[in-house]
Amino acid sequence: MRPFEYHRATSVDDVTAGQIIAGGTNLLDLMKIQVMTPSALVDISRLTGLSAIETEGDGLRIGALVTNSALAYDTRVRAGWPLLSRAILAGASAQIRNKATTGGNLLQRTRCPYFYDTSQACNKRSPGTGCAAQGGAGRMLALFGTSEHCLAAHPSDMATALAALGAEVEIHGTNGTRRVPVQDLYRAPADRPDRETILEAGT
Template sequence: MRPFDYERATSLHDASERMSDAAAIIAGGTNLLDLMKIQVMTPSRLVDISRLDGLDRIDDHDGGLRIGALVTNTALATDPRVRAGWPVLSRAILAGASAQIRNKATTGGNLLQRTRCPYFYDTAMACNKRAPGTGCSAQGGSGRMLALLGTSEDCLAAHPSDMAVALAVLGASVEITAPSGELRTLPVTQLYTLPGNRPDIETDLKQGEIITAVVLPAPRPGTAQTYRKVRDRASYAFALVSVAAVVLMDGDTIAEASLAFGGIAPRPWTDGSVNALLAGAEASDESFARAAAQLVPDSAPHPETEFKRPLLRRTLIATLREATGLAGRVDTARSL
């Protein structure tokens, strides 16, 4: 780890004033410190916001919730209001990391965690996300954890957050505070940028801006919510594919469906055409297969992510069976 200055911010304005290209915000530090140890990130200054007042609360807000950026993953996942009204969020958070990390990791930090692409973590390899213009060693390299959708020739990395996928399916927004004190909000799905030819630019955050809260809209009565994560081992592993679903049924018909996907793209992935295809459709394997065909690309951007195409298809169908109640009424053991 390279030497750095540590500074404790006294206010949001103070934190913004201390920010520069060579500085980094630290709160829980569960991802940042790991990256600093292996010199993937080398800030010359850490600005600690972990003791700022008011950012560690979950408050009722217009029928929904306002979740402070310093709320820990554990506190958010176990909050009775979240478990009752937005259970998909609780399930997604509990599917991520370990209990020890969830106790320390924050809401804002979870949203801004960096990719787990092995070439991003290896400073001996070319990585446009880590060092723009050096190339992408994932092209022609190992690709098991890479993305399936939204990639470019310059980057194949996938976003790692489980929580962000659940927030995307719930229509959550991110509250961002500028150095001037001005607030702006973005849907979670618009916080992230696709790699294009600048994979190093990962979010829409401007210089000195800080995520201060996440806002959840009011829960939808009568919806079924679920989160399904497929990974290499049962715990402490990032998703190969994950699906978050919020479904409203009208008898055997899907009245509304909202889906979001993780492990397959540089950001939490949503596809409005898939939601539209399901709305008004009968809850059946045939309807689910049509939705999967709409979502899954015809080919993978890397030969080693080809397995994610059928895996995504099967995971989506299994998730929809659970969310619509079909799993309890039909034989789910047959081939998908």
């Protein structure tokens, strides 16, 4: 792993420039094989106020740091939104789900095998290098919304369930707070597969 600065955020306003790390179950794997090489990590795992599941009107407000296990086993989720609970429990392992967070799950990177193999061309990992998946093995790749530049699927089972349930994501940035439907958080690959979401630095 390459050297990097480490910063532990103590408040939301303290989240400075750098790659956010929450549970680390996806990011650390990618850093170990140098698919992601951030120069600075901002650890949000100790931030207060982001670990609760609160009732809001007829729905729930789920903090970005709520673990996948806590969400899947929440009695309100199991009774009212069993699709979400089942989607989460269908994935990963108990150990991973105990550490993985809601925000991290929604923003995890693709499982395209060529993205993980730094000897292969990948426009998502290294823009402009090509896409080794075109004509390659396609078991884990997308059927819809692809482009000539990328065929990758987003791997989050939670995102699929939340989109089906009409959930929204609340985005905090320097320009304030906005809410978007979960499915609108993500961008189709088009000619910029490296840009996976509508999130921009600081906004």
